[in-house]
Amino acid sequence: MAREMLGIDIGGSGIKGAPVDLSDGAFTRARFRLDTPRPARPKPVAKVLAEIVDHFGWDGPVGVTYPGVVIDGVAMSAANVSKHWLGVDAAHLFAEATGREVTVLNDADAAGVAEMRLGTGRDRRGTVVLLTLGTGIGSALFTDGVLVPNTEFGHIQIDGMDAELRASAKARTEEGLGWRRWAKRLSVYMAHLEALISPSLIIVGGGVSRKSEHFLPLIEGVRAEVVPARLVNNAGIVGAAMAADAAHPAEKAAPAARRVRASGRTGGPQREPGAAEAAR
Template sequence: MKKQTGEVSILSIDIGGSNVKATILNKQGQLTMEYDKIETPMPSTPKNMMEAIKKLVKKFPNFDNISVGFPGFVKNGVVMTAPNLGNKAWEKFDLQDALSKEFGKPARVVNDADMAGLGVVNGKGLEMVITLGTGFGTALLQDGVLLPHLEISHHPIAKGQGYDDYIGDRALDDIGEKKWNKRMKKVFEVLKTVFNYDSLYIGGGNARKLTFKLDSNMKLVTNEEGIKGGARLWNGDHIQGINAVIDSDKKVVKK
C-alpha cells in the first residue's frame, strides 16, 4: 500500500505469550492494513523475538515509527521484568533501542496493557483496562492520560497467589472455565472496590470465555482495538503520566 505524501505510518506491535501481532496505523490510529500475527517463539529470548518480529513485518508497507506493547514491566523502553516470557533472559534488555537500530526508525516500547489502554478508552474519568491471557495485564488512565504503570498482576489475590497464578492461562487449564469464571467474579469485585473506576475494559484472548453478565460500565474489547494505541504513543498528551518520553536516541523529552 502506497503512502500519501506527508502521512505518518506507525508499525504497531503487540507481543503476547502466544502470538506476536502487528499492523500499520496512521497517526489517527486507524489500521491501514489488516493486522497479522506469528506464534511467539519458544524459547522467547530477545534474539528469537527480534527474529520473529523481522519475519512478521518483512512484507509490511513502509513505516515511519514503531510502537510496541510488551508483556512485562518496561521502563524508558528497557524491559525490567517479563514473567511470561522469561525474566532472566529479558532483564534490562533495551528492546526500544534494539528495534530502532534494527529497522532504522524511532521506537517506543511500553507495557502491553498500557498500549491497549490508549487504544480503547474514551477519555472520560478514571478508566481501567485489563487483559486476560497468558497473564493478567492492567492499565489505568485518567481522562485519556496514561498513568504510571502498576504491576497489579503480582499483588496477592488468594492464598499467596498473584493474579497471573490465580486467573492466568495455567489456572484456566488447571481448574476449567466454570471455576475460572467464579474466580473472575471475585477479581472484578476486588477491582471495583479498590479502584472505583468509571469504566473497565476487558481484552485478551480469554476475555471471550467470560460467561456471566458484566456491569453496564464494563466492556469487552478486541486485540484489533487495543493495537490502535500504538498511534497514541506518539502523542505526548496521552502519556504525560509516564516519567518522560524517551526518544530512540535516548534523549529525554520532558513535558
C-alpha cells in the same frame, strides 16, 4: 491523506503487527502474525520484529508492546517471558534489529490507550481500569483519561498467590474451568482490585473478551460497571501505533531515510478491520 503508523504487539504465542490509520484505528493492510520464538529471549524476538517490519516494507517509526514493565524503553519485569529480558534496553535492541526508530511500552498500557481513545473508554472520566485476560492479567489505569503506566495489577496477591495464576484466561484453559467457576474467580479478583483503586469502570480486554457474554453477566459483588473491550485483540497494535505517533509527532509514515535511533518514550492499501470496525 490519513496518517499511518506501524504497531506491533508481542504476545505469548504470537507477534502480530499492522499499519494503523490513526484517525480511526483501522488497519490499512492485513495484519501479519508470526509465532513467538521458544524460548522468547530478546534477540530471537527482535529478529521476528524485523521480519514483520520488512514484510510491510515499513520505513517510518514503529510502536512495539512488551508484556511487562517498561521504563524509558528498558524492560524492568519478566513475569511471563524469559528472565533474560530483565534490564534489557528493548527500544535500542529493536531499533538495531529493524533499522527504525522504535517506541516501546507495556502491552496492557497500549491496549488501554487505544480503548480509551477509540473504544469503550472514550470520553469516560474518573478512574478507569482495563484488564487484559490472557497468559497473565495485564492492567492499564487511567484517571480522567490520563494513563498511570506500568500498574501490573495482575500480580496483586490474593490468598498468598498472584491473582493472574488463578484468574487469567490461561488458568481457565489449563484447569478446564467452566465459565461460571472462572467468573467466580474473576469476581474475587475484581472486588479486591476495586477495594484498592475504586474504579467507576472496568474494561475487560484480551482475546477472551470476544466471548464476554459467557462470563461477564456472571460477575458478582463488584460495584463498578464491567464491560467488554470493543477493540479486543486489535487494541495492542493500535495502541502501539498511537505511542509511536506520540513520540514522533513531526514524522511522516511515508518512506523516509533508513536510520537507527531508539526512542524509550513511554500501492493503495486494503483496509482490514481494526479499531473502528471492531467497535461496531
